[in-house]
Amino acid sequence: MFENLTDRLSGSLRKISGQAKLTDDNIKDTLREVRKALLEADVALPVVKDFIEGVRRRAVGTEVKRSLTPGQVFVKVVQDELVRVMGSANEDLNLSVQPPAVIMMAGLQGAGKTTTVAKLARHLQERKKKSVMVVSADIYRPAAIRQLETLASDVGATFFPSSTDQDPVAIAEGAMDAARKKHIDVVILDTAGRLHVDEQMMGEIGRLQQAVKPIETLFVVDSMTGQDAANTAKAFNDALQLTGVVLTKTDGDARGGAALSVRHITGKPIKFLGVGEKTEALESFHPDRVASRILGMGDVLSLIEEAERKLDKKKADKLTKKIKKGKSFDLEDFRDQLQQMKSMGGIGGLLDKLPGMGQMAQMAQQQVNDKSVGQLEAIICSMTPKERRYPDVINNSRKRRIAAGSGTQIQDVNRLLKQHKQMSKMMKKLGKKGGMANMMRGMQGMMPPGGGGGGKPPFGRM
Template identity: 75%
Template sequence: MFGTLTDRLGASLKKISGQAKLTEDNIKDTLREVRMALLEADVALPVVKDFISGVREKALGTEVSQALNPGQAFLKVVQQELERVMGEANEGLSLNVQPPAVILMAGLQGAGKTTSVGKLARFLRERENKKVAVVSADVYRPAAIGQLETLAGQVGVEFIPADPKKKPEAIVKAALAHAKKGFFDVLIIDTAGRLAVDEDMMREIRALHKIANPAETLFVVDAMTGQDAANTAQAFNEALPLTGVILTKADGDARGGAALSVRHITGKPIKFMGMGEKLDALEPFHPDRVASRILDMGDVLSLIEEVERKVDRKKTEKLARKIKKGKSFDLEDFRDQLQQMNNLGGMAGLMDKMPGMGQMKEMAASQVNNKMFNQMEAIINSMTVLERRYPDRINGSRKRRIAAGSGTQIQDVNRLLKQHKQMQKMMKKVGKKGGMQKMMRGMEGMMGGGGGMPPGGGMPPFGR
């Protein structure tokens, strides 16, 4: 996420952050590079102009020139301006109305609207403790209603059936009656998308808005369309009283133009970001945290929240007790660690939120990906319980059987056993006095000049 923008801004700001004194000349040169970085990231021109003038005005002020370290003070100004452009603070959903609170979802076809309905329903059920119902008023796209029914089943919320032969207005009226009768807290309405903004679509969604009287009208837009995302959101905003935006596919957007443009152009806050295909991959949008990620300062708060939510505490505590007692770290423990990391979005998802990773993200992503994690898990699952607990007993014939059972090669099995051995050595260090420091030194060596980090072989147990 924001990889291109992070690299370009990082190179520009590195030059000035070491300066003992800021002058109009060195600020001018840096701002020219920052401007080019933003334009290359597909940030809308009015947003770039506003951002640059805001940074210039503050950077030439007395607060920066009299600072102990003017270069770092300039970096702080850039961070503050990024936050301002994206909306200062997270704006949550306003659902304090007479139940059911209605959320109307709008957007173009292919933006990920129906999937976002499922993700939002799960978010409200699990993290806001709401009783949620969903309904599809999309009678045009084949299987749209069926897709939402499947998603509703997966996230554990009520699906209100809809007859595709009926008009969308009739579907919404019936859904409202059902939600009131069932005492639901929230009703999420999925609407039809089009390939482009057209009058028929706007007329229909305005009619649905009038019937539903939603507490929230959210525009779902694909982050990968860059500044076009902001322009489309503006077109919808002129036809419909939007209350916020959901930015989908943000994990695949290396440029970041949409995140920086939407708020400024529409005046509407980004409320959520879709960060992957999984149904729990929906994050509240925090401008301060996103600004930190863009400037390669990481997003430790979001990482902590994710660990709290997704890491299995019982397994973590059990492993900690086991290691403390000096017991061996076996392949079942190794598999648990792989699953925990997968839950947190894999190596790339972790490193995206860790400060100062820079180009190491790409290095890690190229060496360690989710496909590799899945392959490693398949190999461990093909072993017997005895083999998982006593890996040293795995001889040549056992390796052939394991490789055949997991659809892999013998060298893949050998690689996994080698990685497990490295991890096992680290766990032994953790169990000893001052072990964590020794383990971190070992990790630094592995991540340094020795050919990069071995897949799965450099992560401490989660939740420690």
């Protein structure tokens, strides 16, 4: 997400020249570039005008400290204004009511409502330790009810059955009664979508909201529709009492216009981002972190939180002890590292959150992408346990067998063995310096002055 906007902004923001102050003259050209970048990212025009005016108001007259360049100071101003436009702070779900707390999901057909229900159920169970029941009031699509039942089973949530011959209000009230009897904490209600906003849809969903009085009414919208996402959200907000927005399909949206437009146009906070198809691919929306990503500064805090949540601590500790004892990093360890990386959203998900990467992230992904990671995994799986533990025994005849078994070429096997050898050397160094935990802790100190604006990438060359 935001690749196009990041590329355009990162170049223009650092062109500012000047001595001690930011003035109308020395930021004029850059502001013009910023305006073009926002419009190309499909940010709504009223938002662009407000944003540019806000940046100008904050920037003009700002003193430039000796330790910073005018470009770095201006980047900080732009970052602060991005945070203001997107909502200043993360707004969590309000669940402080007598259980069950009802969360109603609204939105157009195809926005990803049903999948988001399952993602949110998983989020609440794993991170908030809540018991969750899901129910579908979409009486127009039998497939939606079946889909939700399957997803509920996948995430371990309680599913309340419904059918197309029932009234949506009766379904919702039945689910709430069942949740009370089972002492369920949260009920997530999936509602019917349409291909466009119409009176019948709004009337039905309004009736539902009146009947169940949800503590949260979340509007689910496809971020790839750009400023249309904000306009649709406004139409829903005019008819319903929305409490927040979930932006879906952000992993496929290179522009990011919706994230910048929704809050300003609706006045409602973005609470979550859908960042993939899997049920764990839901992130809490932090405006300050997203602003950092837009400006190419990365998002180390989210990366560390994700690592703490998704990485297998036992495996990591076991590997750290093994390396400290001077034992070698074998191919089974290498495969574990590849699998852990996949659990964190693959290479794209990691590079997107690393500071100072910018275009280097795209270049790196062309060299090593998630498809090539899968190929490495397949090669290791084609080896015998002995070969994985003692890679030095792999001779030419073994390489031929491994390549045939994994559907690859001998040069692919050679490349993997070379990469493993390099990683093994790195692991030995990390073991001597106090283990891999230090590497993650050190990431927080990688941000350049002013939050990462300006200067060289902290990793130097890839």
